Amino acid sequence: MKQIQFKSSVLIALFSFLTLTNASFAQSMRLDKTSKPIAIAIHGGAGTIEKSRFTPEKEKAYRDKLAQAVETGYSVLDKGGSSLDAVTAAINVLENSPFFNAGKGAVYTYDETHEMDASIMYGKNRQAGAVAGVKQIENPINLARLVMDESVHVMLSGEGAEQFAKTQGVELVDNKIFDTEHRYKSLLKAKEKMKKAEQENKNYQAAHNALEVEYKVGTVGAVALDSFGNIAAGTSTGGMTNKRFGRIGDSPVIGAGTFADNNSCAVSATGHGEYFIRYNVAADICARVQYQDKSIEQAGEEVIHNILMPAGGTGGVIIIDTQGNISMPFNTTGMYRAKKTSSTPTYVGIFDDE
Numbered sequence: 255m256k257q258i259q260f261k262s263s264v265l266i267a268l269f270s271f272l273t274l275t276n277a278s279f280a281q282s283m284r285l286d287k288t289s290k291p292i293a294i295a296i297h298g299g300a301g302t303i304e305k306s307r308f309t310p311e312k313e314k315a316y317r318d319k320l321a322q323a324v325e326t327g328y329s330v331l332d333k334g335g336s337s338l339d340a341v342t343a344a345i346n347v348l349e350n351s352p353f354f355n356a357g358k359g360a361v362y363t364y365d366e367t368h369e370m371d372a373s374i375m376y377g378k379n380r381q382a383g384a385v386a387g388v389k390q391i392e393n394p395i396n397l398a399r400l401v402m403d404e405s406v407h408v409m410l411s412g413e414g415a416e417q418f419a420k421t422q423g424v425e426l427v428d429n430k431i432f433d434t435e436h437r438y439k440s441l442l443k444a445k446e447k448m449k450k451a452e453q454e455n456k457n458y459q460a461a462h463n464a465l466e467v468e469y470k471v472g473t474v475g476a477v478a479l480d481s482f483g484n485i486a487a488g489t490s491t492g493g494m495t496n497k498r499f500g501r502i503g504d505s506p507v508i509g510a511g512t513f514a515d516n517n518s519c520a521v522s523a524t525g526h527g528e529y530f531i532r533y534n535v536a537a538d539i540c541a542r543v544q545y546q547d548k549s550i551e552q553a554g555e556e557v558i559h560n561i562l563m564p565a566g567g568t569g570g571v572i573i574i575d576t577q578g579n580i581s582m583p584f585n586t587t588g589m590y591r592a593k594k595t596s597s598t599p600t601y602v603g604i605f606d607d608e
Contacts, residue, residue, distance in 0.1 A: 291578035292331040293595035294478040296324050296344050298354040300524045300570040301472065303588025305605050313604065316353055316590065320602045323347035324592035327476055328600075337478040337486035337520075338376055338399070345372075345395040345488050348474035352434045354590070355472025357393060360432045360492025362441035368432040370492050371506040372398040373409075377485035377514035377576075384409040384506035390416055390426035395490045397424060398506070409506060432492070444496040473505055475512070475522025477574040485574055487512050487520035487536075494527070503527025509537035516576055518544035519553075524589065525562075525569010533561055539573060550575050554583040 298320060308316075327344030331337070349357025360368040372394035373384035383402025386409060391397050400422050401410055410418055416426060475489040489512045491505040504511035504527035511527065513536035514520035521536035530536075535557055542553035550573040558570060563585045570584025572591065580593050584606070592602040 290481045290483070291596050292328070292479060292481050293574060293578035293580060293593070294324055294327040294331060294340055294344065294476060295572040295574055295580045295582060295593040296320065296327065296348070296474070296476045296591065297522065297524050297570070297572045297582070298323075298348055298474050298590030299472040300584045300586045300589035301568070302586065303590070303604060308604075316604060317602050319347070319351050319353055320590055320592040320604075321600060323476075324594050324600060324602070327478060328594045331478060331480050334481060336482070337480040337484050338374065340478040340480065341374065341476040341486045341488040342395055342399055344476040344478075345474055345490050346393055349393050349395060349490055352436075354474045355492045356474040356490040357492075358432055359434060359437065361437050361472060361495040363493075364445075364496050364498040366438075366441065367429050368492055369497070369500070370394045370432075370490070371502055372488070372490035373506040373508060373512040374398045374402060374488040375486065375508060375512050375514040375520070376402070377487075377516040377520055380515055382408050382508045382512075384508065384512075385415040386411040386502045386506045387500055388412065388415050388419075389429045391419060391424065392427045392431070393490075395488050397422075398488070398490075400424070408508065411502075412500070437495075440495050448496065473511070473522075473524035475505075475524060475572060477514070477520040477522050477572050477580075479520075479574055479576060479578050483516070483576055485514050485516060485520040485576055487514040487522045487574075489522045489524075491524075504530035504535070507531055509534050511536060513537045513540050515540055515544070519550050519573050519575045521571050521573050523569060523571045525584075525586070526567055529562055529565060529567025530569065533557070533565070533567065535562065535571065539571065543575070549581075550579055551581040551583075554581045558583045558585050 323344045327340040330340040348354050352359040369387045371386045375382040383398045385397045473491040477487045479485050489505045510531045511523045518540035539553045542548045570589045573581045588605045594600045
């Protein structure tokens with residue numbers, strides 16, 4: 255009987271030891287996971303964003319949506335998901351909101367329809383996907399991701415991109431689902447301003463240049479760092495109000511509106527796309543980080559304020575590196591933005607003084 259009791263005591267002690275050992279191992283694994291930085295930043299466009307135009311209710315609604323987007327992306331990272339998945343999830347929130355010029359909030363073209371662009375890039379291997387001028391894709395960033403993952407190409411456009419979408423089981427939607435009253439009013443104002451300019455004997459180019467910046471900007475985007483040390487960037491937009499002739503901006507152009515490389519940084523841009531294309535903004539910032547050994551803050555400030563602004567280019571960028579550092583420079587009166595990292599709480603900003 256004593257021998258049986260002794261064996262039982264030994265088994266209980268052994269079980270307790272193994273339980274404590276496993277608990278300690280599990281705890282160390284959790285600590286190891288949390289020691290690896292994760293981070294995400296998002297933007298909802300830059301431009302003439304002035305506090306005087308916001309009621310308290312409107313400002314809160316915008317801030318809440320930005321917070322929702324960054325929290326959605328961060329949740330993916332916190333669960334061990336990839337930076338690509340986090341970027342896509344965050345951008346989906348912004349595309350599905352009428353507040354921002356992407357997806358359901360897309361601006362109108364001259365023909366009173368909506369044409370959308372998007373791109374995504376992975377810093378681990380510089381794989382990328384982009385779509386341009388799509389009209390029937392509810393979430394363009396998702397199609398850009400499919401182009402990257404499931405095609406041999408980088409960029410698809412228009413009807414071809416939508417044909418590819420059908421082969422991937424993506425449902426095409428009626429373009430009218432992107433209609434919003436406030437965007438339509440903006441289109442009518444833009445047309446009236448251009449008509450007046452043309453009556454003053456200005457050609458199309460001069461009349462278009464006479465439009466205020468607010469008609470030429472508006473984009474959403476995200477950059478993220480996952481627990482595996484990989485960064486990614488994505489950008490989505492409805493383009494420019496009153497655009498014609500199949501105009502495509504910087505958002506789907508790799509190197510202009512979107513870029514990601516683990517050797518430097520990940521960038522998503524927003525602003526007057528023609529300037530971002532001409533100055534290869536996203537890639538230029540990352541090149542300065544990689545080849546000139548500059549911080550993302552230094553590189554971003556140089557390009558946005560010292561290169562773009564003197565040339566007449568307005569807008570901003572969000573940047574992230576593989577250490578989880580984030581920079582969000584812009585040269586306009588405001589930029590919708592938010593960020594969160596494993597070492598800092600959620601930040602949401604709209605105006606240039608915060």
